[in-house]
Amino acid sequence: MIEPPNLASAPRLPWRRRLDRLATGLIAAGGIGVIVAVMAIGAFLVVEVLPALFDGRLEMERVRLALTPMAWGTLKAALWAMLFAVPLALGAAIHSALFMTRRLRSRMKPTLEMMEAMPGVVVGFVAGLVMAPWVERHLVGVLTLMLLLPLGVLLAAGLWRRLPSGWRRRLSLARAGLWLVPWLLLLALATFSLAPWLEVLLFGGDLRVWLDRELGLDYATRNAMIVGVAMGFAVMPSIYALAEDALSGVPGRLGEGAHALGATRWQTLWRVVLPAASPGIFAAVMIGTGRAVGETMIVLMASGNAALMSLSPFEGMRSMAAGIAVELPEAVPGSEAYVLLMLAALLLFIFTFLVNTLAEVVRSRLRRRYRWLGGAA
Amino acid sequence: MRRKRSPMTLLSRFQPSASGSIIDFDPTASCFEIEGVSLAYGGKPALRDISLRVPRHRVTAFIGPSGCGKSTLLRLLNRLHDLNEEVSHSGRILLEGEDIHAPEVAVDELRRRVGMVFQVPNPFPMSIYENVAFGLRLQGGLTRRRMDDIVEWALQSAALWDEVKDRLRASAWSLSGGQQQRLVIARSLAVRPEVLLLDEPASALDPISTLKIEELIRSLKSQLTLILVTHNMQQAARVSDYTAFLQDGQLVEYAPTDTLFTNPSLRSTENYITGRMA
């Protein structure tokens, strides 16, 4: 048995406490410094812009002239992106949270996260250089497909009901997200083979000519529709992730309660689950909008960068983010163009910051509500 | 019905009695002196005006219904409440005569002198050796040989050496619950504390491990002062020399264990004891 050690003889390190205090101070200084640096972005923009606004270097008229088309372009691009992304993301979130098996769902989330990881440059490249010319050549097919896709899915549902129950079990609704893929492909192939015939029948052979003649609409190769699809693709995963969290966080008891009262599945969804999750979904859409507004490369590559202000989905636009990316390197610091672009950046910053803060506030309130309900948030 | 006891009345119980009780408790043989201590969590009181003396080299148990404040009191003794900003407390606590809350006191040294074992064993995700040596490395300046010696001694004192001597490098998390708890005791012993606080150390363990822990507590009495919080009254009766019964944050009764369990002076103590033992 070894004798108990005598620690009194062990040298005590007196500077341990001093080190602790020093380290706490350093960490505080460093941490605060970092956070300040990160938040300095807003401060910097304000500092660059406000003096110019106030000492008259920048007239409101010039601002309006230069920034309005870009602001319009930004909003238009974001609108079209949302138009495409929100139904897709919500639909996917609803299916994922409420109808899918857990295993499939746990595989689906990372897969759709991959979509988010796609760099904007690549999506923009494919949209602007590959999709845009192709869509222009197959415009009728594309538009028809957009209409036919939902109908095609419903057709699949109708056909599914007639399948023998063995088949129905294997191709269950829970797995429909997977086996509808080949169906949609088939649908697309059918649409594109029929499209030329349709074009001749309805539009006298050339839709673009028809658009110009009958509706006075110009068709630009790179236009808002392309940007919408591309940016929607890029933004959809964020909305999906947040909406899915919101939907699966709704306490099961709410849905079960409705069922006990005899509501059908869809009624339960529509009247109970969705309203309960609506703040979260709202937050998801907000965050998606923020991202759509700030996306630069896709708009740069797929929109034609024309500073137009039109409502037509077939025409291009120029967004603030793209404008900044292209023009700021050329602008001389301190010049009017420079300050204008800084102002554009400041507007972008404020918009996204507000939208994100709003979304975060909504979400934290939702979390608190669920904690009160004892839900599985 | 509860009669209010003043600190002096409580102290008078510990004069050597005329009948020559087996346990002699000289006031100068007290390790901790807790005087008029109250504590509140963000305004809500958790301890009210507690005064008692903890005898040196004895096992003192704190018992009481859950929420009575026994763990809270325990954690005050090694100033773990310092971590929590919402806690406010008053009163004095003396360790061997020195106020532990005095501004010049080094908290880390206090915590070396007053070790703690928690309810759920919490070994670090390191090897067994490193767990025991953790406190030693903090002190610094020990040779490898010396550290090995101390680690072996600590594990022996915690009755764990034979079971782990061949696998000191294995991860501490590979041990069973009872072994982990003994490991935690060993690492506390390695820094040679004067007091060991044990917060329900066996409540998460199986009966056999529990007995081993109780044996260990008894064997450590000769080296240190032990304060044990437990909800298991049989355990308190088996292991401790003195027992304090707390209820609603107040000290209801404090007496040598035999006396408290066989002849409690207060109705509430009796109710608690008999209620649980029935």
Place this chain on the structure above:
Amino acid sequence: MSRRLPRTEGPWAWLAAGSVALSLLLLGGLLLLLAVRGLGHFWPASVTLVELEDGRLLAGQAVRELPLERQAGRERLYFTGNRDLDGHVWHWLPVATIVASERPAELVVLERRRHGAFIGRLVAVGEADSLASAQSREAAWARLEAQLAELQELRDERERLRRDVLRPLIRRLDARPDDTAARQALAEANARVRELQQAMGGQAALLESVDGRRLVQPLDEVLRAWQPNAMSLGEKVGAWSQGVWRFLSEGPRDGNTAGGVWPAIFGTVMMVLLMSLLVTPFGVLAAVYLNEVAHQGRLTNLVRIAVRNLAGVPSIVYGVFGLGVFVYGIGGTLDDWFFSDALPSPTFGTGGLLWASLTLALLTLPVVIVATEEGLARIPVQQREGALALGATRLETLTRVVLPMAVPAMLTGVILAVARAAGEVAPLMLVGVAKLAPQIPVDGEFPFLHLDRKFMHLGYHIFDTAFHGNDVQAALPLVYATALLLVLVILVLNLTAIFLRHYFRSRHGVQPRP
């Protein structure tokens, strides 16, 4: 929760399923497109010899086929090479005018340093001034292959001399101009290089296009030669993998329509490395401060929310900040103080590696902070209490117990940051990327890492080539390949982060129950 609603259907449920299917379809389609077009580029395509109805003969690789505008029928795009003979490399041929087409085995394709590719026939190989016409095709081809192999060896030797002998000698002489031994060695090395150069020159090949025009092609300008119609499957696979390797290891040539993306890979990696070095300590520091040191009240929560919000600020805004503060502000000041003799040509007052890394570090800081904070918060308080109960100071608890347990989370954060930074192009357009950087930022000259140089970046390379190239059609396959590379790198990074997260979450969860 698994299925919480019983199995009755409704139209909307199906539409929801359709959304999932459509998303998967789009994602899969994109990846497939990149893979096929990107990887397919390196496959040695066969060369077709077409005879038109007006008697013309053309040889080329068929690239696309599109319906004719305003007429019936289709036309096909052929890549015919021979820019020096024809003036252009593309030919649109209406399919109706093609009378015959075949794939003769003897057609050769040469990849040349100037003028791009040559497609045609090989007549003879020999000394430039004594090219005999009487060589059989097989002999000429054999000689060509032998000569090219020899030339490659000489080229490699010359490069090795330059890199390992000449450059260090020059540096030594720069440091001590009176080092006669070095001067002599340099003269010898230079003489050797000249010898090599001479040995490389002189050989030429006599080439003939399919319509009979001949030209003499110096062999030292020929990089590779192959007979696509005569290659077996195994040879084609070999050529394909070599093509992929060259893509990854060579620099761009010919206005980004040929060659590889090595400088862009290097620049991207360099920048990302620098960025990680910057973001990791600061991100961890800020997270440690927020979680461990700061008083946990409303202010701290507000700061947390603000940091998360900053992750949503558009990357272009970070670029603007970088341009204004780093490039013009700090860079300009640095120039004034230290590099004023180089002005008005800016050293640090313009975009470069340092500013780009700093800007992206700022951009990804919230990612690292959030990930580290999550890791720190998951560490049970009992571990901290255990350390404190042994007499550890707060710093010791932090460094010896908490931080080691949070390393997986930190790692995940850094990987996610890297994945994000690798794909961001917009801020780089403002703070440092170049269309064609003449040198890579790391070389043998002091200070070895040139933080002020502009660098090439994979993402920017895609943008620039696709939009500012002269011959976008020719560059398109390489853009696909670059896009595929970028996407693969980012996907691998993200998968690693996800995997790490799951692995460590399962290991480090709650302690094993007693």
